[in-house]
Amino acid sequence: MVEHGDIRVVHRGGSKINFREPVITHDSRYLLCASGECVKVFSTSTEECIHDLRGHTGLVTGVLLKPSNHLQVYSCSADGTVRLWDYTDGILIKTYVIGCPVYSICASANHEGVIFIVTPMLSDKRSDLFQLVAVDLPQSGDQLVEARELSAVLSDVSSNPAAIVFGRGGEYIASANGLHLEVYFFKKQKSYRFSLKEDNKKGGKNTVTCVACHPKDDCIATGHEDGKIRLWRNFNHKKEYTYSTLHWHHSAVSSLCFTPEGTNLLSGGMESVLVQWRYNQESERDFLPRLGSAITHITVSPDGALFCTSHSDNKITIIQSCVKVSAVIQGLVKGESVRTDMMVDPRSKSLVLNGKPGHLQFYSLPRDKLLYNLDIVQQEYIHESGLEQFEVVKAAFDASGSWLATVEERKQKDAELELNLKLWAFDEQTQSFVLNTTISAPHEARITAMCFCHATDSQTTMLVSTSKDGHFKAWQLVSDRALYRKAEFGPSWSCDFVGAYHGLVPECCCFSADGSLLAVSFQEVVTVWSPASWELLTTLSQPPKAVRDLCFGRLSCSKYLLGTTANNLLCCWNLLTCSLEWSTSMDISLLLADPLTENMAAFCCQAGSTDLFVFKPSEPRPVFSQKAVCSGKVTRAVFAPREEMLESCEESSQWLNHSQLYFLTPYMDLMTFTTKAEEDRLMASSKQLVIDDSVAMTPFYLLLGKHRQQEDADPLSGLSAERRPLPQCSVAIKELLQTPAHVLPSTSFLCSMFVQSLLISVTNGRSVETKHVEEEMESEKEEEDSEGEMESSTQRPEQASLGGQAAPALTKAQLRELKRVKKLDHSWFPGLLHS
């Protein structure tokens, strides 16, 4: 087996942004949230991700603004560190090493230089007991600081960050765990503990789920499992405490938050309704209903103007003072599982899979952003646990992306299965899918597989669905006018053929690339049909176990049909001879074909991790193989066609040229395979994308931007080895831009300096002046030179750089380009001067 160093598995977006509560900065312009192993900085107005604060090696478990400096932010992680960042520039300032996993973080302005973190009890690590620890952050100039001065404040706390909160001005800290509420007063160094009974008389559960403290008043609000909110007062006495109860939520309150002035209390839960209670007038409340899905966290900006709610469908909603949703930051929605296959929309090239309940999400892969959700079920979603709702279980696109078929089902315990097959037509005008046909109860039992005929030149569009009721049905688009009473009905879908084979249950189906063959597997038998005449052409079988996956070969391998069986066999049948060509024993969890090449990808599950093999059916050796791609079983993957072909010549990475392979790990992370060169390019482009929006769009800025782009383009064009963007030049420009105009020397004086600074990107000995003189001659010579060198170094700049050669020819080309730029500048600059 060949191992390839330059192809890597890369995490490609789609991470969770609702894991911990987000933080809004003091100027309300940014929103920070923990997302996997990094902290993401979003703009609250444009919803764009501005920075990724990367550095943690474990899951980030908390984000907190530094109380003494509003421009810095703490983040804690399960890797045992707390890091301090400057979020405006995305710079790591300091790393404090704690030494044990940190589960949440809190701090107060009252406690300078101390942060409070939740760590597991140090005594034994396997237990589920946590303690609240105060950490004195050492004042030192080093980047990496060991913070070992831990002092336990409270033991037996909850690891849930919503359960620990600072009280008025940081005088006390309230922590809830299970049925207990504990309040620790820092001045008295004393803690009070209040307990509730497990169940009250009416059967409500009293477990505390979240805590909030009033910012101005001595009042603690606790949310409970049964939907009640209790307001605790007078808790600095052991016995004489009081509480009042508010009840609106019907299921657990998941988050509570007071507004900064303490006038309102916000609560949210499963119902996906944001409830705003007036403090001291609790009978009055405002609602913001239908926020999409269950609220997990609520935060309020320090000035109280913005609320923001995290939702269970990986979404953050920004709300302007409880009336209007102003922005929605939506990550890749992850339900409990992806029941539809991952697909690629042939039109938008976006990834399509289950989104929020009853929806399909269209997720742009290059931008790592949700494009839109398509409402499939079109029913009001009832936010209540334990309710069986319609779920989209199957979806398929036709080859051109003009038709989408979806299957939704709902199974109640004792009722019959409800199935709907819906066909959606793409509407050019609205650029989205419009429901064309609904077929209720297309089959009598669950639909096991569904596929479109992918032949591009066929006259009719055909869809085949197989079901547990032992039939497979072919659906066809009928545009016969005579069938319709009125002409305004367009073409719609109807059943064309019902097929069965010995009463066996069909499991999967697959059309050949040209649409002339349909393979349907009935347990251990594969039947091959002709869709034109609905004749059974042949049967292929590989006893004793059922066939799990079917796939036709493409292009030169179109005579092969591949299948995997339940007893860990990968079989390849030759359709010309109707016999088994080869078979091999491997436990394949997923087999899929690249739509653009002959390649097939097989994910094998072996010893708890997944291996990937990419192969051609006609060749005995795999094109590519990688062991232990990820832990666990990969069941969802897709080949996404690239927009522009990758020109990689290395044999091992050629399979990535046409399309990219994405897969979902069991933990619902979206991963992909990339080559090193591509990764570098992506990194470069992502850096370039970072636009500091504080700089106004002036001609200077544009010039600077152009200059920067050139700098960024340099490594790609092969200068990476010896590139040195002279520090002087950038300094000169910066000076020019930043110094106030009245202290600058005259512009005519600056001009030449400025132009020079633009020119001196040449690194070899020749000076600019000589160049100027010899320009005419030089250019001729250069042409000869470059022709001569053409043979030694190939035309592709990437390859030159890979080969590690110095590339003088390219530098010359670069120079010529620069001269052209310089000429342009000259013409532009005097104009500016005179104006």
Add this chain to the structure above:
Amino acid sequence: MASFKPTKVQVYPKLGEKVTQDTLYWKNYKAPVQIKEFGAITNIDFSPVAPHNFAVTAFTRIHIYGPFSQEPVKTFTRFKDTAYCGRFRSDGQLLVAGCEDSVVRLFDVSGKVALRMFKGHTKAVHITDFTSDRYQILTGSDDYTCRLWDIPNATELNTYQEHTDYIRCGVTSKLNRDLFITGSYDHTLKLFDARADKSVMTMDHGQPVESLLLYPSEGLLVSAGGRHVKVWDLLKGGQPLVSLKNHHKTVTCLCLSSSGHRLLSASLDRHVKVYNTTNYKVVHNFDYAASILSLALAPDDESIVVGMTNSILSIKHRKSLDESKEISGQQRRQPSYRVFVKGKNYVPKQDDYLVSKPVKQHLAKYDKQLKKFNVSKALDTALETWTRLRKPEITVAVIKELDRRGTLKNALAGRDEQGLARLLNFLIGNVVDPRFAPVLVTAAEMILDIYQSVIGQSSVVDRQLLRLQELLEREIDYQQDLLEVLGMLDTMFASSLPRKEVPSLDFFNVSVSYDIIDSLLTCQPWSNGKM
């Protein structure tokens, strides 16, 4: 903040009439032109020559209408009493009419005064007609006689006194100048030959004969009397061919379409039925406002003219090709009233700041309640009489939605006798409908669970429960019968299909046969019942 998604009401395909060529042909008429006459319209006759005017006999007048005029182009008023049976001669020049005063009058179409008056009958003359040689007139009268008259001399040629009751219909042969047929209230049809003194053929219709019609080939005779329309084969000596009984009142008039492939019959039951003359099945049906006494089709079926007892003449003209297209285009257009347009067609000027108003979402009553989670009220609104009776699918959709929300039990519970009776009434009406059965069965089970403790307290509810039980038992029997039929069909198909030689292809036949049975079952409205 997403908006509330309204309850989805399933659209079920209508099991209505099938669209055939006939319905398309016969529906392609414009809205009728209605003209009020002076009395019941007893006869309508089209002139055989262009422009195909038609004579309408009503009370003491005969009006002649042009093909498109709504005013009579000519009126004959010189009748002393009620006029009957104004008919054109084959050249369209002369018109003959009988009268209650037993005088038969002959008019020139362009003149006003009667050219000839034939006196001889002693009672009202209900039937007059020209023979095919154009020089003789046939008349039939309530004095049981029919006579032949010579037009030039205005003399009576012959009298036939064979009928024993009023003669109310008669027709002359268009091919033979000597043959004519009369029908009488004595239930008989008699074929006479002017060359013979007696009738040559007698047929018994069984009811008083109201109308007669000869096919263009004159081999077949159609008679209408009572509720029956009968077809006789004259060439086989008057053998009855078909007897049609599609009206539920006396059939008064018969007519043949221009192509001769469709037969029309009009009746006092206010319907006009169109039959296919090859299989004598009803292919189309027209409804009118009152009992129909007379019916005529213009040549080429350009218009259908119907005269009714309420003295209204209804004329339907055929749509021209482009008209029929235009109309369908108009139907698609939305209503555009000024009130709806008010303020909306204002074009904002360049510097105007547009304040957009949020579009108000219109919700049905039950949706409004569902939005507020008022489940009982939602069910109540969905059970309102009009919805329950006219649009049961809405009620069922709401019940389904409540079931999906898991609150159906709450919505069904806590009803008084009247509410429960209404609910049970709806169940009885719809539970066996295969479209609604899956939803309503769960609801019915829940109702039984909830209200089993109060059974026996109200006679109304108990009676309804008994009815429901009876209904379900009947349905179960019915389903069993259907399954038996299905089994029989299965064996029949299995045995009738030829066995193919290759054994591996056998199952294919079976799968095809299943397909056929499936398609058969879809024709049966009950096939999916899950009871």
